[in-house]
Amino acid sequence: GESVGLHLPTLSVQEGDNSIINCAYSNSASDYFIWYKQESGKGPQFIIDIRSNMDKRQGQRVTVLLNKTVKHLSLQIAATQPGDSAVYFCAENNPHTGGFKTIFGAGTRLFVKA
Amino acid sequence: DAGVIQSPRHEVTEMGQEVTLRCKPISGHDYLFWYRQTMMRGLELLIYFNNNVPIDDSGMPEDRFSAKMPNASFSTLKIQPSEPRDSAVYFCASSYLPPGTGDYEQYFGPGTRLTVT
Numbered sequence: 001g002e003s004v005g006l007h008l009p010t011l012s013v014q015e016g017d018n019s020i021i022n023c024a025y026s027n028s029a030s031d032y033f034i035w036y037k038q039e040s041g042k043g044p045q046f047i048i049d050i051r052s053n054m055d056k057r058q059g060q061r062v063t064v065l066l067n068k069t070v071k072h073l074s075l076q077i078a079a080t081q082p083g084d085s086a087v088y089f090c091a092e093n094n095p096h097t098g099g100f101k102t103i104f105g106a107g108t109r110l111f112v113k114a
Numbered sequence: 115d116a117g118v119i120q121s122p123r124h125e126v127t128e129m130g131q132e133v134t135l136r137c138k139p140i141s142g143h144d145y146l147f148w149y150r151q152t153m154m155r156g157l158e159l160l161i162y163f164n165n166n167v168p169i170d171d172s173g174m175p176e177d178r179f180s181a182k183m184p185n186a187s188f189s190t191l192k193i194q195p196s197e198p199r200d201s202a203v204y205f206c207a208s209s210y211l212p213p214g215t216g217d218y219e220q221y222f223g224p225g226t227r228l229t230v231t
Contacts, residue, residue: 032214043118043205043222044157051214089157093213101170102213104157 012111019077021108023090026071032093035064035075038107039086047075047088077110085112118223120206126229132194135226138187139208147220148181148191149205157205163189164212196230203227 013019025033031052036044050057050064050073057064063076073090087107094101119138127133139146147162161171166183174181178197183189193200209220 034213034220041224043207043225045222046220049213049218091157095214101172102159104159106156 009106010109010111012113013080015080015082015112015114017080019075019080019084019110019112021075021077021088021090021110023073023075023105024071025073025090025092025105027092027094027103028068028071030092030094032095033064033066033073034091034093034102035062035073036089036091036104037084037086038089044089080110080112082112082114085110118206118208118221120204120223120226122226123224124227124229126231127196128231129197130195131230132192133196133200133228133230135191135204135206135228137189137191137206137223139189139206140221141187143208143210143221144186145209145212145220146183146189147207147209148189149207149222150202151205151225152202160191193228196228198230201228201230 034049035047037047038044048059048062048064050066055066061078065074075088077084087109089107090105092103118140121136125133144165148160149157150160151157158173160173161181162169163183166186179193181191203225205222205225207220207222211218
């Protein structure tokens with residue numbers, strides 16, 4: 001069935017280090033992927049997306065890597081800052097007749113130590 | 115723009131009561147989404163609209179849930195009758211483009227925390 005899962009529920013990193021958050025997906029038909037950041041008490045915030053015809057996309061301090069062979073997605077945050085502390089979700093998008101279906105992973109909590 | 119606006123921010127109700135959650139999307143956004151977030155099930159897409167028309171409601175848990183979008187600036191999610199298992203945070207989000215298109219971005223509201231006792 002369709003599922004999106006995360007390898008690590010929590011990740012603790014030192015301020016200034018790089019962070020890598022991983023995500024596995026199971027539906028090979030998924031053609032679009034999104035990473036979200038959710039701070040405590042707030043709604044998810046769109047970070048970066050990637051289409052299935054790409055294997056890498058870079059934003060400001062963030063990079064998303066897509067490995068379709070093993071159905072793996074990762075979010076890399078460079079020079080992690082205390083403000084990056086949050087829960088990070090990956091989401092996959094499955095196209096289907098007349099629309100699309102978005103499925104979210106369970107989330108990874110990132111702690112940034114000062 | 116003030117972003118996506120949701121009301122109320124918190125709602126506590128008794129089992130069996132009707133609950134109505136409200137959302138005002140960002141002006142000019144043609145897509146509106148309703149999500150539910152719980153510890154057990156995470157984030158789930160319930161329904162989304164395009165130009166006020168419901169496109170996919172396959173995520174709506176059961177007939178007790180209904181959503182409407184009477185105009186481009188307002189949407190409601192109604193639960194009647196409510197049950198304790200409906201307790202969750204409900205998010206509304208909007209976007210100008212559908213997911214997967216170039217320069218796609220989706221904006222979430224602050225959410226409504228619903229507690230059904």
